[in-house]
Amino acid sequence: MYQPVASREVRYGDLDLWPTRLKTGFWAWLLHRITGLLMVFYLFLHIIVISSVLWGTGSFDAVMDVLKKPVFAAGEMLLVSAVIYHGLNGIRVILFDVGIGIKNQKALFWAAFALAVVGFFWALKVFWPLIFG
Amino acid sequence: MSIEMKQRPEKIRLNVYRFDPEVDKAPRIDSFDVPWVDGMTVLDTLFYVLEKRDGSLAFRYSCREGICGACAMYINGSHRLACETQVARLLDEGHAEVRVMPLPHLPVIKDLVVDMTRFWENYEAIAPWIVTRSADPEKEHLQSPEDRKLVDEYVGCILCGSCFSSCPSVWTGKEYLGPNALMKTWRWVADTRDSAAEERLGLVGNERGAWRCHTVFNCVEACPKDINQTTAIQGLKRRTVGAMLRGSKALKAGRKALER
Numbered sequence: 001m002y003q004p005v006a007s008r009e010v011r012y013g014d015l016d017l018w019p020t021r022l023k024t025g026f027w028a029w030l031l032h033r034i035t036g037l038l039m040v041f042y043l044f045l046h047i048i049v050i051s052s053v054l055w056g057t058g059s060f061d062a063v064m065d066v067l068k069k070p071v072f073a074a075g076e077m078l079l080v081s082a083v084i085y086h087g088l089n090g091i092r093v094i095l096f097d098v099g100i101g102i103k104n105q106k107a108l109f110w111a112a113f114a115l116a117v118v119g120f121f122w123a124l125k126v127f128w129p130l131i132f133g
Numbered sequence: 134m135s136i137e138m139k140q141r142p143e144k145i146r147l148n149v150y151r152f153d154p155e156v157d158k159a160p161r162i163d164s165f166d167v168p169w170v171d172g173m174t175v176l177d178t179l180f181y182v183l184e185k186r187d188g189s190l191a192f193r194y195s196c197r198e199g200i201c202g203a204c205a206m207y208i209n210g211s212h213r214l215a216c217e218t219q220v221a222r223l224l225d226e227g228h229a230e231v232r233v234m235p236l237p238h239l240p241v242i243k244d245l246v247v248d249m250t251r252f253w254e255n256y257e258a259i260a261p262w263i264v265t266r267s268a269d270p271e272k273e274h275l276q277s278p279e280d281r282k283l284v285d286e287y288v289g290c291i292l293c294g295s296c297f298s299s300c301p302s303v304w305t306g307k308e309y310l311g312p313n314a315l316m317k318t319w320r321w322v323a324d325t326r327d328s329a330a331e332e333r334l335g336l337v338g339n340e341r342g343a344w345r346c347h348t349v350f351n352c353v354e355a356c357p358k359d360i361n362q363t364t365a366i367q368g369l370k371r372r373t374v375g376a377m378l379r380g381s382k383a384l385k386a387g388r389k390a391l392e393r
Contacts, residue, residue, distance in 0.1 A: 007241055007248045010160075010241055021212060021299065023351075025348070025351065026301070029349045096363070097370060103364070
């Protein structure tokens with residue numbers, strides 16, 4: 001097999017190779033990844049918080065009191081939004097696996113994203129009194 | 134209807150990526166002023182530099198009509214064929230200057246020439262030739278126009294490497310076959326003359342193949358021939374699941390079953 005004498009991979013840093021070509025599909029995937037990782041992070045957090053009951057109901061209640069703070073309510077609201085987007089885009093990806101809408105992937109993304117925005121405002125309405133009330 | 138000629142500049146600024154890993158510590162951009170010629174392509178501007186300004190500029194080209202796939206480059210932030218990209222079109226897109234870079238995420242050998250070894254190795258790995266179980270016909274394997282339509286889009290691939298260079302799974306997974314090799318696998322799986330579909334699925338139905346595609350669609354955006362690789366890769370996933378559920382033994386046949 002041919003081997004060049006010397007070669008180096010071209011990376012983002014090499015004289016503005018930042019890809020402007022990244023379009024809808026890439027951002028849909030990136031957002032899917034980020035929200036997915038957030039949910040994994042939350043899962044561990046959830047297990048740690050719930051396991052406080054091992055030290056008795058008093059310790060559990062103490063932890064729950066801390067979680068009533070507005071900053072945690074705001075976090076929960078963002079989590080709900082992330083779950084909604086991840087779920088909707090997940091349906092989009094499942095459709096691709098079944099072979100539906102591959103050529104209309106951009107329209108499907110915007111539909112999922114629009115519904116996720118609606119979901120965000122719904123979550124904001126529900127969590128508003130907990131965050132600011 | 135008359136053709137409206139737009140006012141064009143007398144010369145155009147060309148910025149080219151220059152890098153010789155044997156000599157240079159870091160890449161640089163060289164700028165050249167190229168006199169305007171109507172109908173000029175980006176490849177023409179590179180020829181102008183090569184002939185009149187700097188003979189050490191290295192780039193690949195061959196057919197000059199978008200069928201050999203040698204001159205795929207990263208031009209003004211998109212994957213394009215230099216020979217098919219009109220400089221006038223770049224101006225119409227709003228670019229003031231032409232900016233030519235090698236294909237991203239591939240090792241640079243010199244200037245715009247990238248190392249495509251991995252791309253070709255992956256293409257070779259999927260056995261891109263017809264495999265038949267029946268006796269060879271006297272002349273050729275006949276195919277109806279309807280059957281040919283199933284693979285029309287994928288036969289149009291010119292192996293330029295744009296999709297391979299644009300795929301995040303290729304950037305991060307050094308073992309991944311890439312959108313081109315997978316699309317070409319589907320080209321043979323979907324071909325009605327080929328009789329080794331499940332053996333082929335066995336080669337790509339793993340984490341090195343179709344399952345590493347996360348439907349990012351960068352390949353579809355990058356392809357200069359408007360091929361929809363994702364349709365092909367999703368087809369591979371569906372057919373692989375089907376074959377696995379049926380308990381097909383051909384899936385485990387391996388690459389040797391496809392040797393001629």
